[in-house]
Amino acid sequence: MDKETLKYYEKFKSYSLTELYEVERAINKEKYPDRYNYLLAEIESRLSKTDNILNPNHNIETQSSIIYQNYKTSNPVLNIDTFKNLYCDNTPIMTLRGIVYKSFLFIAILFYSAFISWQYIFNRIESSGVGFLSIVIMLINIYMVFTTILIKKYTYLTAPLYAFLQGLLIGCLSRYIEENHPGVVFQSIMITTSIFVILLIIYLFNLIPLNKYFRLGVVSSTISVVIIYLVTYLFHLSGLEFPYLHENDFWGICFCVYSIILAAFNFILDLDFIAHGIAQKAPKYMEWYSSFALTVTLIWLYLEILNLFSKFVKKDNGWV
Numbered sequence: 001m002d003k004e005t006l007k008y009y010e011k012f013k014s015y016s017l018t019e020l021y022e023v024e025r026a027i028n029k030e031k032y033p034d035r036y037n038y039l040l041a042e043i044e045s046r047l048s049k050t051d052n053i054l055n056p057n058h059n060i061e062t063q064s065s066i067i068y069q070n071y072k073t074s075n076p077v078l079n080i081d082t083f084k085n086l087y088c089d090n091t092p093i094m095t096l097r098g099i100v101y102k103s104f105l106f107i108a109i110l111f112y113s114a115f116i117s118w119q120y121i122f123n124r125i126e127s128s129g130v131g132f133l134s135i136v137i138m139l140i141n142i143y144m145v146f147t148t149i150l151i152k153k154y155t156y157l158t159a160p161l162y163a164f165l166q167g168l169l170i171g172c173l174s175r176y177i178e179e180n181h182p183g184v185v186f187q188s189i190m191i192t193t194s195i196f197v198i199l200l201i202i203y204l205f206n207l208i209p210l211n212k213y214f215r216l217g218v219v220s221s222t223i224s225v226v227i228i229y230l231v232t233y234l235f236h237l238s239g240l241e242f243p244y245l246h247e248n249d250f251w252g253i254c255f256c257v258y259s260i261i262l263a264a265f266n267f268i269l270d271l272d273f274i275a276h277g278i279a280q281k282a283p284k285y286m287e288w289y290s291s292f293a294l295t296v297t298l299i300w301l302y303l304e305i306l307n308l309f310s311k312f313v314k315k316d317n318g319w320v
Contacts, residue, residue, distance in 0.1 A: 012042045023280070073219070073269035077149060077293040083277040083286070092284040099274065102291035109160055110167040110295070117171025137169045148292060155288035162292065166299060177306060181313040188306040195301065199264055203271045210272050218265045225259055248311045256308040263301040270297050 012020065020043050029036035121133070144162040148155050174185045202208055274290040 012039055015042075073215075073266060073273045075266060075270050075273075075293055075297055077145070077289075077296055078270060078273050082273075082289075083280050083282050093281040094278060094284050094287040094290065096275075096278060098284070098287040099278075099290050099294075102287050103294050106159065106163040106291055106295045107298070109163040110170065110299075113164045113167030114171035114174065117168040118175045121168065121172065134169055134172060137165050141165050141169070145296075148289070152289045153285050155285065155292055159288055159292035159295070163295060170299070170302070173303075174306065177310050181310050184306065184309045184313055188302060188309050191305050191309075192298070192302045195260075195264055195305075196267075196298065199267050199271075203268050208268065210268070214265075215269060218262065218269060222262050222266060225262060253308065253311055256304060256311060259304045260301065260308060263297060263304050267294070267297045267301065270294055 012023070015023065020039065024036075024039055024043065027036055027039065141162055144158050144165070148158040148162065151158075174188075178185045208214065270293055274293070277286060277290060
């Protein structure tokens with residue numbers, strides 16, 4: 001056994017069983033076969049000495065997948081394989097500080113492109129042109145999201161472009177709503193910022209227990225909301241309107257509040273999922289990807305808040 005492998009072997013012995021499973025998912029077994037074999041041996045040794053709550057018929061990889069489910073989130077950008085097989089020796093690893101810096105960079109890009117869209121594009125294009133441009137940007141962004149998910153190493157290129165294009169889209173939408181409901185956009189930005197700070201405090205001080213029941217509730221509820229939105233869209237294409245969902249009555253507002261709460265809880269789950277990736281010592285380029293994932297959820301939160309405030313204004317003005 002060489003000195004480097006021996007060093008990792010001793011390190012494995014100091015890890016908890018859950019941490020060993022995390023390393024098992026992150027390590028590149030083709031590149032480091034000796035370390036991987038010692039890792040499996042240590043896991044099997046631990047399992048033989050403790051009561052294994054998992055199915056004994058499952059192999060090590062299946063058991064680690066089950067353990068990893070404890071960190072699941074409904075963010076489509078983050079999934080069970082996001083940080084899998086990314087371990088690489090002697091390379092820089094991602095840090096919380098790097099993720100924070102890059103997240104603020106994406107937010108700055110969003111604000112800049114939204115300002116351009118708000119100040120220049122919206123005033124120079126007819127309403128039909130704005131609609132067409134929005135559809136084009138949406139299609140490009142869908143392509144950018146899939147490209148980023150499939151090729152994570154190039155997130156430093158795709159994610160800033162996504163943020164810029166999404167800012168253009170949000171700027172047009174916000175300006176359109178502001179034209180009809182003055183003051184709504186500023187209130188939405190302030191509330192989104194406040195919720196963002198509150199969520200960070202909640203996560204840092206562990207004010208909400210992130211157990212499997214909480215995660216299951218958030219993920220299943222989010223999936224149900226996505227299904228409702230898809231069904232509503234199909235109704236709209238066929239010329240029908242989904243009752244209550246887009247109206248300014250009590251139920252329409254309740255659905256908006258429900259969606260905002262879900263978006264906020266998803267942001268907390270995203271933070272926890274990314275913290276798990278930091279613990280796995282994911283490579284440095286995953287800072288870009290993690291920041292991208294947080295930006296996606298933050299945009300969803302802002303849009304839901306903007307929708308809620310516009311409904312409140314309509315209700316106060318007696319608009320139907």
